[in-house]
Amino acid sequence: xxxxxxxxxxxxxxxxxxxxxxxxxxxxxxxxxxxxxxxxxxxxxxxxxxxxxxxxxxxxxxxxxxxxxxxxxxxxxxxxxxxxxxxxxxxxxxxxxxxxxxxxxxxxxxxxxxxxxxxxxxxxxxxxxxxxxxxxxxxxxxxxxxxxxxxxxxxxxxxxxxxxxxxxxxxxxxxxxxxxxxxxxxxxxxxxxxxxxxxxxxxxxxxxxxxxxxxxxxxxxxxxxxxxxxxxxxxxxxxxxxxxxxxxxxxxxxxxxxxxxxxxxxx
Amino acid sequence: xxxxxxxxxxxxxxxxxxxxxxxxxxxxxxxxxxxxxxxxxxxxxxxxxxxxxxxxxxxxxxxxxxxxxxxxxxxxxxxxxxxxxxxxxxxxxxxxxxxxxxxxxxxxxxxxxxxxxxxxxxxxxxxxxxxxxxxxxxxxxxxxxxxxxxxxxxxxxxxxxxxxxxxxxxxxxxxxxxxxxxxxxxxxxxxxxxxxxxxxxxxxxxxxxxxxxxxxxxxxxxxxxxxxxxxxxxxxxxxxxxxxxxxxxxxxxxxxxxx
Numbered sequence: 001x002x003x004x005x006x007x008x009x010x011x012x013x014x015x016x017x018x019x020x021x022x023x024x025x026x027x028x029x030x031x032x033x034x035x036x037x038x039x040x041x042x043x044x045x046x047x048x049x050x051x052x053x054x055x056x057x058x059x060x061x062x063x064x065x066x067x068x069x070x071x072x073x074x075x076x077x078x079x080x081x082x083x084x085x086x087x088x089x090x091x092x093x094x095x096x097x098x099x100x101x102x103x104x105x106x107x108x109x110x111x112x113x114x115x116x117x118x119x120x121x122x123x124x125x126x127x128x129x130x131x132x133x134x135x136x137x138x139x140x141x142x143x144x145x146x147x148x149x150x151x152x153x154x155x156x157x158x159x160x161x162x163x164x165x166x167x168x169x170x171x172x173x174x175x176x177x178x179x180x181x182x183x184x185x186x187x188x189x190x191x192x193x194x195x196x197x198x199x200x201x202x203x204x205x206x207x208x209x210x211x212x213x214x215x216x217x218x219x220x221x222x223x224x225x226x227x228x229x230x231x232x233x234x235x236x237x238x239x240x241x242x243x244x245x246x247x248x249x250x251x252x253x254x255x256x257x258x259x260x261x262x263x264x265x266x267x
Numbered sequence: 268x269x270x271x272x273x274x275x276x277x278x279x280x281x282x283x284x285x286x287x288x289x290x291x292x293x294x295x296x297x298x299x300x301x302x303x304x305x306x307x308x309x310x311x312x313x314x315x316x317x318x319x320x321x322x323x324x325x326x327x328x329x330x331x332x333x334x335x336x337x338x339x340x341x342x343x344x345x346x347x348x349x350x351x352x353x354x355x356x357x358x359x360x361x362x363x364x365x366x367x368x369x370x371x372x373x374x375x376x377x378x379x380x381x382x383x384x385x386x387x388x389x390x391x392x393x394x395x396x397x398x399x400x401x402x403x404x405x406x407x408x409x410x411x412x413x414x415x416x417x418x419x420x421x422x423x424x425x426x427x428x429x430x431x432x433x434x435x436x437x438x439x440x441x442x443x444x445x446x447x448x449x450x451x452x453x454x455x456x457x458x459x460x461x462x463x464x465x466x467x468x469x470x471x472x473x474x475x476x477x478x479x480x481x482x483x484x485x486x487x488x489x490x491x492x493x494x495x496x497x498x499x500x501x502x503x504x505x506x507x508x509x510x511x512x513x514x515x516x517x518x519x520x521x522x523x524x525x526x
Contacts, residue, residue, distance in 0.1 A: 168376070226476065233479050
């Protein structure tokens with residue numbers, strides 16, 4: 001199941017405390033070799049938010065690498081397992097140590113495999129996909145605001161003025177069990193994927209994000225710097241983190257045995 | 268907490284806090300806000316309050332519900348909105364954010380289903396150790412002072428000073444470039460967008476970014492770097508000054524401030 005994807009994927013990440021906050025409670029982790037990107041936005045008093053997001057990226061990063069090497073589980077099942085494991089680790093730490101009590105974190109993560117991407121998220125950290133000139137938000141926030149929009153209570157326009165912007169309805173590490181949302185999509189060469197904490201999409205208009213990815217996709221480092229800089233130029237009220245993944249070429253898994261070829265054919 | 272001020276003919280009658288999740292308005296006595304007037308329907312309207320936001324809904328009343336002079340069916344109430352029911356006026360006051368301008372206000376917090384039923388402003392959260400109790404600390408946004416976060420019972424830290432406002436002159440300036448040589452000589456391009464790319468994709472591309480401090484040029488791709496006033500740039504962003512001459516992929520252009 002392991003595939004070296006470093007030739008097919010280019011990944012860059014940035015994380016910044018912003019202009020107002022003294023702490024950076026976001027954490028990011030990428031590994032282009034195994035095609036994994038993880039971003040977490042922690043919450044909780046003192047440094048508990050940093051602990052929660054740091055635990056999330058560390059636990060998930062380590063366990064997913066191991067799971068991919070073993071290759072025993074299907075990808076969505078593996079993602080579910082590692083998220084459950086990170087959830088338990090954070091929940092236990094929060095429960096056993098008073099200074100960490102109540103900590104939690106949002107999560108958005110993806111695993112690239114066999115020309116596909118499996119993306120999981122919890123809370124209001126997002127993944128966008130730039131395909132051609134079209135920027136699309138692939139994840140749907142688990143937040144009060146999104147629920148209100150979905151139920152028709154308020155419009156997207158009204159949502160911009162809402163005072164309930166910061167309330168997530170799901171988070172990693174606050175309950176014994178968490179339900180991640182996991183979806184799998186086809187990947188095309190040339191796609192650019194953006195993972196971000198709400199510090200980006202709250203501060204920078206979608207139009208400017210789109211413009212940056214279009215204009216600067218040839219220089220991913222510069223594009224990531226530009227996104228963080230725009231959030232800070234607009235006030236930088238929150239921590240801001242971004243991961244950019246550019247798909248350089250297709251990465252199909254070559255069918256090995258008769259059985260896997262048969263399975264591939266049946267799909 | 269948000270409140271309503273009931274008045275008639277400019278005379279203030281009552282102040283009504285929106286402490287419940289559903290506040291009903293109507294002529295009949297079982298309503299939370301009873302207005303005994305024939306122009307008001309038995310069950311006229313309802314205000315649903317979720318944390319800091321309140322929504323007004325007309326319950327198919329005979330004479331309708333108006334907000335700021337407009338008839339509404341459903342309305343997301345904003346501070347100072349005036350709700351009109353017959354001759355009565357209800358002014359919606361919700362000045363929570365201006366009273367607590369704290370960065371902590373915007374901190375992400377977990378919302379749990381059981382929170383929705385609790386009124387937002389009862390006793391402040393105790394410094395509890397248990398997880399569920401600590402979660403209650405998230406009411407920070409509504410009425411508990413700044414600094415209360417999910418940690419619960421932590422001393423509030425002074426809010427850091429806000430980011431310095433950019434110099435208004437730089438922010439309002441519009442820059443432009445004029446091409447000096449080649450087939451397009453004389454053409455002018457206004458730099459109104461946050462970023463504008465110049466050059467030929469695959470060969471040499473640079474980007475001009477518009478920021479509160481002014482304009483900056485940065486190398487994007489290609490083996491050679493842009494030249495500004497005869498000097499080659501490195502990978503860093505370079506601030507542009509009025510009348511700088513830029514050279515990218517053999518094309519010379521002048522940057523200038525239009526106003």
